[in-house]
Amino acid sequence: MIMPRGQQLLLPANPWFIFLSLLSAQLLNMVLNMLLIGNAAWAPDFLAVVLVFWCVHQPQRVGIGVAFFFGIFNDVQQSSLLGQHALSYTVLGYCAALIHRRLLWFKEPSQSLQVLPLFVLAHVLELSVRMLSGSLFPGWWLLLAPALEALAWPIVSVLLLAPQRRAPDPDENRPL
Numbered sequence: 647m648i649m650p651r652g653q654q655l656l657l658p659a660n661p662w663f664i665f666l667s668l669l670s671a672q673l674l675n676m677v678l679n680m681l682l683i684g685n686a687a688w689a690p691d692f693l694a695v696v697l698v699f700w701c702v703h704q705p706q707r708v709g710i711g712v713a714f715f716f717g718i719f720n721d722v723q724q725s726s727l728l729g730q731h732a733l734s735y736t737v738l739g740y741c742a743a744l745i746h747r748r749l750l751w752f753k754e755p756s757q758s759l760q761v762l763p764l765f766v767l768a769h770v771l772e773l774s775v776r777m778l779s780g781s782l783f784p785g786w787w788l789l790l791a792p793a794l795e796a797l798a799w800p801i802v803s804v805l806l807l808a809p810q811r812r813a814p815d816p817d818e819n820r821p822l
Contacts, residue, residue, distance in 0.1 A: 656810040659704050667806055668708075668716060671696035676723060687784035690794035693720060694738060694768055695802050698761055701742035702749050703807070713739030730775045734768040741767065754800035761799055765792035 671693040678689055693716060700708035717732030724731070741764050742749075749760050769792050777783065 656807065659707070659810055661707060663809060664700055664704060664707060667696055668693065668700065668712070672716065672719065672723075675720070679724065686787075688787040688790040688794070690791055690798055691765075691768075692795075692798065692802075694735065694765065695795050695798050696806070697735060698738055698742045698764060699799075699802055699806055701739045702746040705743050705746050708739075709743060710736050710739045727775060727779050730772055733775060734771040737771055738764055738768045754803045757803070758796045758799040762792060762796040765795045768792075 674692045678692075679686075697708070697713055697716065701713070713735040714732050717730075717735035718728070720726075720731040720735070721728050742761075745760065745764075749757055752760060769788060773784070773788060
């Protein structure tokens with residue numbers, strides 16, 4: 647793949663770092679839900695943001711299966727309808743894998759506009775499954791969550807790409 651002009655060549659991502667970042671995003675969601683006394687409709691889903699990030703940047707390692715696993719884990723943790731988050735995360739992972747080549751050509755602020763429809767789709771799927779199962783409408787504050795997730799995208803991108811942007815070990819035998 648031809649890289650965009652001026653983009654830095656990244657080092658490979660450590661699989662343990664990927665797993666720990668997904669796990670810490672899940673823990674951040676858990677803490678956020680505990681602080682907000684339940685699942686607030688407007689609260690951003692940081693696991694969805696990190697999941698989309700790794701589906702875009704490492705589609706060989708993080709894909710639909712990992713999204714489904716963390717979705718089931720999130721359903722059990724939140725005591726929600728089993729499969730609600732699994733469906734939305736799976737569709738989110740699939741859509742992120744579809745657009746990952748196009749998305750990497752943009753800078754981080756522009757990428758946040760590109761992933762905003764993905765986050766909206768995930769929340770619409772969650773809401774429709776929840777409404778079909780007989781729950782009440784959580785309110786129009788629900789529209790704030792995808793916007794907050796898209797605003798968090800550049801920050802998450804910078805934080806998660808930082809270990810890959812470090813300088814490689816210097817070697818006299820290698821010109822790079």
